[in-house]
Each structure stands twice: as C-alpha cells, then as structure tokens.
C-alpha cells in the first residue's frame with residue numbers, strides 16, 4: 085500500500101510538475117494511435133469483460149465511439165479497469181484519456197477536481213437491494229440495517245443524507261470493488277446493498293441466486309452518469325461532447341449501423357450534414373468529416389447501444405424510461421448538429 | 423527512512439571533529455580563526471546541505487500545488503474543516519456524517535493504531551510461545567510449531583486476510599441465530615456484541631485506588647529486592663502485588679456503591695443495537711496479522727535462544743536453577759539482545775501491513791482517509807502526504823521505543 089501511495093504521489097507530482105497545460109490529448113491519442121479509456125473493474129451492461137476478455141457495455145461502447153471518430157477504428161481502445169476510488173486520480177494524472185465508468189456528474193467533481201463532464205449517457209438514481217427473506221417492502225423500514233456499499237461514490241453520501249433526514253440509523257460496510265460488495269451482501273455481512281439502480285440490476289445478475297434478492301421501489305437521488313475528461317483541453321472536450329451528441333442525434337434521425345451506407349446518399353439536409361456531405365462539421369472539431377459515419381457504422385446509435393447492453397433482451401432487462409429520447413417520453417436530448 | 427541516515431552521518435562527523443577539536447586544544451597557542459575551524463566549517467556545510475534539501479522538497483511540493491491549481495484542481499488543507507457527509511463502520515471517537523473530513527483522519531488513524539497495537543501484543547505473545555515450542559524436547563510439540571511457522575510464513579498475507587474474513591463470515595450465523603452466553607454475549611456474522619460498561623461519577627475513586635496500589639506494588643518490589651540482596655530473605659512479590667492491585671480497587675468499588683452499570687445489546691429487526699460491538703473485519707484483520715507476524719517472530723525467538731551459548735544453560739543448571747528459572751533468568755535476557763532488532767522490523771511490518779485492511783472493508787486510515795475522503799474531495803497530494811506522514815510517525819515511534827528498550831537490555835560490560 086505504501087508503494088502504491090508513493091506511486092500516486094509521484095505520478096501526480098511528475099505530471100503536474102512537468103506538463104503544466106494539459107492540452108493536446110487529441111495529438112497524443114493520434115500519435116499513439118490508441119485511445120486509453122478508464123472503465124469499471126466489471127459491471128455487467130456498463131463495462132464488463134466478456135468471455136474473450138473483450139470489454140463490452142454501454143460505457144465501453146462510448147469509448148469505442150470516440151475511437152471510431154478520432155482514429156477511424158472502434159477497436160483502437162485500451163481499457164483500464166479502475167475502482168471508484170482510483171478513477172479521478174487516474175484521469176487527473178493523465179493515465180487515461182477518458183473516464184467512462186458510470187460516474188455521476190456532480191458540482192464538486194465538475195469544478196474542484198479539475199474535470200469536465202461531456203454529457204449524460206445514462207440517467208440513473210440510487211436504489212436499494214435487499215434479500216427477499218427479510219420481508220422489507222420499503223426503504224423507510226430499513227432503520228438499524230447494515231449496508232454494503234462501495235468506497236468513493238456518491239452513493240456513500242446519498243445514503244448518509246437519506247438516513248439522517250429520515251432519522252434512521254445504519255452501519256455502512258465499505259468495499260473497494262463491486263465484486264467485494266456483492267460478496268459481502270451474499271455472505272450476509274449486510275442487510276442491503278445500495279448503488280445506482282441500474283447497477284443494482286447489473287449486480288443482481290452476479291448473485292448465485294438472483295431471485296433471492298429484490299430492488300426496493302424508492303429512488304433517493306439523481307445520478308446522471310457520463311464520460312469525463314480533464315479540464316483545460318477544449319478540443320478534446322468538444323470531441324467528447326459531440327461524439328455523445330452524434331450518438332443521440334443519430335437515433336433521433338433514424339440513422340443506424342444497418343442503414344448508414346444508404347444514408348450517405350440521402351438528400352435530407354440534416355442527414356447530409358451528419359454524414360459529412362455538407363458543412364464540414366468534422367473539421368470544426370478537428371476531426372475527419374467522416375467521423376460521425378465511422379461512429380454509427382462501427383458502434384451504432386445510442387438506442388442500439390442501449391438495447392444491446394442493458395435493454396429488454398439482456399440479463400439486465402432495463403426499460404428506456406428516462407433514457408428514451410425527448411420525443412419518446414424520456415429526457416435524452418442532444419443539441420442540433422449544424 | 424533517510425532521517426536516521428542523516429542523523430548518523432552528522433553524528434559521525436561531529437564525533438570526529440570534536441575529537442580533533444579536543445586534540446587541538448592541547449596546543450592552546452594556535453587556535454585557528456573561525457573560518458578555518460574544522461568544526462565550524464563542517465557545521466556550516468551541513469546546515470547548508472539540510473537547508474538546500476528542505477528547499478528542494480518545499481519547491482517540489484509548492485510547484486505541484488501551483489500547477490494543479492492552474493489545471494483547476496483545488497489545493498490546500500481547507501477541506502479538512504468541511505463536513506464529511508459519509509458514515510464510518512467503526513470509530514473509537516465520537517463520529518457521524520456531520521463531522522468534518524479532519525475528523526475522518528483521526529477516526530482512520532485510531533482504527534489503524536488499534537489493530538496495530540493489538541496485533542503487536544498478540545503476535546509477540548504467540549510468537550514467543552511458538553518459538554520456544556519449536557525448541558521443545560517433545561517431538562510432537564516441536565513439529566507442530568514447525569508446521570505452523572512454515573504454513574503461515576509462506577502464504578501471502580493478503581490471501582490470509584481474505585481467508586479469515588470469509589471463514590469468519592461463512593461459519594458464523596446471522597443475527598437472529600446468534601451464538602450466545604446468557605443475555606450478555608452474542609456472536610454472529612455482524613461480530614461480537616458485549617455489554618457496554620457505563621461508569622458512574624464515583625468510579626474515579628476506583629481508578630485512583632488502582633493507581634495507588636500500582637505504585638505501592640512497585641515500591642514493594644524494589645524494597646523486596648533490596649532486602650533480598652542484603653539479607654537473602656525472599657518475599658512473595660508476585661502474590662503481594664497481585665493482592666494489592668486487585669484487592670484494593672475491589673474494596674473501594676464496593677465501598678463507593680458499585681458505580682458501574684452494563685448496557686446490554688438488544689436484538690432489533692435487523693441486528694443488535696446498543697452494547698459494544700467488535701466488527702468481524704477487525705477480528706479477521708487482527709487475527710490474520712497476528713498469525714502471519716507471529717510465525718516470523720517465532721523464528722526470531724528461536725534463533726535468539728539458539729544464539730545463547732549452551733555453556734550458559736549448563737552453568738545455570740549447575741547452580742541448581744530449575745528449567746523455567748534458567749530460561750527466565752539466564753537464557754531469555756541474553757537472547758533478547760539478539761531478538762530485539764529484528765523484532766522491531768516485524769513490528770514495523772505489521773503496522774504497515776495493517777493497511778491491507780481495505781481488502782475486507784475494515785475502516786483503517788488508508789480505507790477511510792486515503793480512500794473515501796480522497797475520492798470525495800479529490801485532494802490527492804495533501805491526503806496522500808498526510809497518510810504517509812502518519813505511517814512514518816508510527817514507524818519512527820516504534821523504532822525509537824524499541825531502540826530505547828534495546829539499550830536497556832543490552833550487555834552492560836563490567
């Protein structure tokens with residue numbers, strides 16, 4: 085541990101001392117011909133290595149989309165698994181280019197940590213999971229319970245707020261990784277597990293007997309999850325913002341990985357801008373004009389990514405809900421590309 | 423670790439210079455001017471070197487912080503007074519989420535200190551027993567001790583910690599099926615629940631009585647020793663002291679009306695509340711650290727005892743000393759001189775190894791402060807520096823204490 089802390093310290097000191105301005109992430113990525121992307125240590129549906137050790141999930145796909153836009157190849161991504169505690173230091177010190185790891189956008193993180201959130205890839209909220217045999221129906225009955233929770237998350241803070249406000253007592257058992265958290269819950273060290281609700285469904289799939297647990301109806305917080313980059317590098321920030329916007333706009337315009345080739349000859353002005361036939365939108369974010377085509381052809385639009393990783397036909401079975409497009413009953417909304 | 427090195431260097435130079443100085447005093451006429459005085463000159467250069475080194479460190483730190491500020495990362499120590507807003511499983515001082523980040527530092531620090539202290543005491547006791555057992559004439563005992571040492575010394579500590587945590591959690595029942603002794607003691611997968619003592623005001627008399635009897639026992643011991651040296655009469659020092667230390671406070675306790683009540687743990691909907699709770703993470707971490715370090719200490723003790731010349735034992739025997747007295751009065755005091763230096767480094771290792779606590783969720787300094795607090799505030803440099811300072815301080819305090827003790831037991835040549 086001592087070596088590790090020394091490592092962190094020297095890493096920060098070195099980076100902070102020798103490269104004052106953090107600009108130039110785009111050049112670095114192009115030079116290495118590789119995008120380095122921070123993800124979780126394993127969270128089904130969001131970022132999780134599959135049988136062939138390939139990273140899959142919504143958060144992993146976002147990084148692939150950026151690689152497709154910047155390098156023209158969605159496979160040129162190196163994934164770095166990070167615990168909740170490690171993630172911001174890894175980004176600040178330049179170890180990764182993007183942090184795409186179910187990270188909640190909060191004011192402190194956006195400001196005093198020197199980071200920028202590129203948008204929201206998933207609107208979430210914190211929920212509770214309990215064992216069915218406790219017979220609990222509502223979070224309000226949980227006074228006196230022991231809670232398994234992950235270190236360094238907004239979850240830790242929301243939990244304290246909620247129990248304090250409702251005059252309830254709790255004991256928090258804090259773990260480093262989601263794996264340890266779910267094991268602690270399974271071993272009966274705690275009565276409930278709390279996390280962002282989407283992650284509860286993901287973690288439930290890791291239980292030996294998923295049917296033995298249930299998610300309580302209460303949502304106690306707002307958790308807008310999104311990709312994060314370092315503050316002070318506007319070129320890179322713009323690329324990330326508009327990669328996400330392109331994913332969402334493509335779904336809204338009906339552009340998918342299936343029909344992208346036909347769309348290239350479309351006469352619809354907005355589609356023509358999207359595929360780079362007019363307006364040079366790619367050049368405006370220092371990329372090739374085929375950037376958006378590359379994203380959709382190789383990764384798909386937001387709706388495709390959602391359904392593939394967390395949607396109805398996956399073990400997570402999450403409905404679009406808030407994450408549906410704004411004109412379909414949700415709040416996913418991207419500024420226009422023009 | 424550079425500090426002791428520098429100290430030695432300076433001492434060394436001073437020693438030489440002082441003796442030169444002393445030598446030159448033998449010739450009083452030729453006292454050199456100050457800039458030619460080797461003592462003053464070397465002092466001057468050493469002070470300069472220390473100042474330069476200090477400035478170097480300061481400027482690295484300052485430069486880092488300035489650059490971080492340029493990147494929009496908040497720096498400084500003002501976060502320490504902000505409200506923490508998260509809960510901690512175990513705290514030796516009063517704490518809840520309304521306390522400050524500064525308080526989380528002390529909560530973590532004390533949690534680290536308490537496992538380290540308990541671990542050092544336990545590992546030393548077990549290590550001594552096993553070390554002596556390994557030298558036993560009884561074949562079975564000696565072999566069992568060897569097996570213990572070889573197993574616990576050769577499995578990585580992290581695995582052992584996780585193993586004990588799983589073993590503890592898997593074998594213990596849930597709160598409703600607790601193992602219990604009456605209505606007072608409960609054992610389940612939330613840990614051990616004990617009655618919590620609540621002291622009345624009058625308890626201060628009991629404490630005073632205890633201190634007084636401690637002092638009198640000490641005085642009695644010195645007196646008994648002197649008398650024995652003078653007259654050869656032996657007094658039962660142990661029994662008298664024990665009688666004093668236990669008897670007097672007990673009598674006072676009853677006289678002032680038993681100012682002590684016990685708060686029992688009660689089963690509620692999910693688990694027990696009230697009472698005193700020792701969490702399972704503490705138990706598994708302490709146990710793992712103890713078993714692991716005790717194996718090393720056992721080897722140190724064995725080598726220490728073997729290092730004492732066999733002639734010493736024979737001499738003691740021929741004086742008619744019993745086996746246990748030979749061990750206690752002749753062998754161990756001499757073995758200690760060999761044992762203490764490597765024992766010190768085991769204590770340092772144990773303290774630093776306690777930071778593996780995060781693997782099982784024990785809220786030590788690394789988990790609470792360098793984990794959660796760091797992540798919530800993002801002030802990595804300040805927090806990592808503070809954490810390292812704590813471990814350094816712990817290590818230096820242990821080293822200093824052990825060096826002092828080593829000097830005390832080391833051979834006094836007569």
Ligand SMILES: N[C@@H](CCC(=O)N[C@@H](CS)C(=O)NCC(=O)O)C(=O)O
Nearest residue numbers: 124125126168187188237238261262
């Ligand atoms: N959204 C929250 C929580 C994120 C989080 O770390 N959640 C856990 C769920 S238990 C997780 O994803 N763990 C995966 C891992 O440890 O790699 C935040 O940003 O603080």
